[in-house]
Amino acid sequence: MCRSLLRVVMCRIWNDSVMAQVNVSQPFTCSYVPDKCVCVACQRTIDRGCLRIGLVRGQGSDTRLDSYHSSCFWEKCPYKQHVRETSLDRLTFVELFHGFEGMLSHDRLKLEQDACKPPGKFKRKHRHIGLVASGTDDVSLDGGDYELDDNTFDLSNLICVHVFRYKLDVYVSIREYFKPVNATVAKATKTGISLTSRQWNTVCRKRYGIDSALKEIGESQTKTKNKGTDAIKDDNVDGGDDEESQVVFSLSWKRRISIFRKHKEPVVDIRDFSEEKTFKPAGRGITLSRTQWNKLKSLIDCVNYSVILLSKE
Structure with missing residues (x-):
């Protein structure tokens, strides 16, 4: 005993x-x-x-x-x-x-x-509505009632930006989080993407071009709806992506930022691509709504400050 x-x-x-x-x-x-x-x-x-x-x-x-x-x-x-x-x-x-x-x-x-074994079927027990925010809510899914550390910033809908150091480089991770049952602290999941400091700087430099692409794709959808054609009734009925109207920015050889419509709303997709001839999107990446992208832009100075602090360690 x-x-x-x-x-x-x-x-x-x-x-x-x-x-x-x-x-x-x-x-x-x-x-x-x-x-x-x-x-x-x-x-x-x-x-x-x-x-x-x-x-x-x-x-x-x-x-x-x-x-x-x-x-x-x-x-x-x-x-x-x-x-x-x-x-x-x-x-x-x-x-x-x-x-x-x-x-x-x-x-x-x-x-x-x-x-890396194929995951089995499971049922989510935490509240989450997907990677793309619904509506125009600019708060977290849980009303912001979960805690993060000094180098982690909330975008909404349990998607956060986390700055960390690994070996000799500093990375900016945009990742989906989850909140365990009866817990106040949000935890990271495997869904998301980690950008090097150089790639993050590229995102910062190209934010104005991304804004223009979001505006253009959003306006093109509005113009199409105003035509009142029968074709718009079947537009993205299955929730798929509209590949005909998308703008692509390159971060590296296999990494791209794509702006397109998903569920009839313009989104920003940061993702790796496969090396196949078709160059199809790979599994590693994350999709941000326009609201989440705007929140990310507002946090650029905070993220850069964390990057500088961790670079000096």
């Missing part, structure tokens, strides 16, 4: 020391336990020195860490789908998992392989 109580206390102390280093925007942790702890999924012991994946819950003094075996995490963790996709890059793992770079090479490879 005493040993069990001591083990619980030691695990609590270890959890507190880990949580003191975890950024609130990172929902998961990877670490090798210094002493035995219990997996919350199977209730079996995670032996000393073994890899455990932790789910960060709460914030501040209320922060706790739910520990999982690596296999149990992909079976029982309620938020595993937020980090599972068939094409994840290294930067996404760094954003989502605290301690990812400190893992052994074979454990890191195993985690990448597990995360």
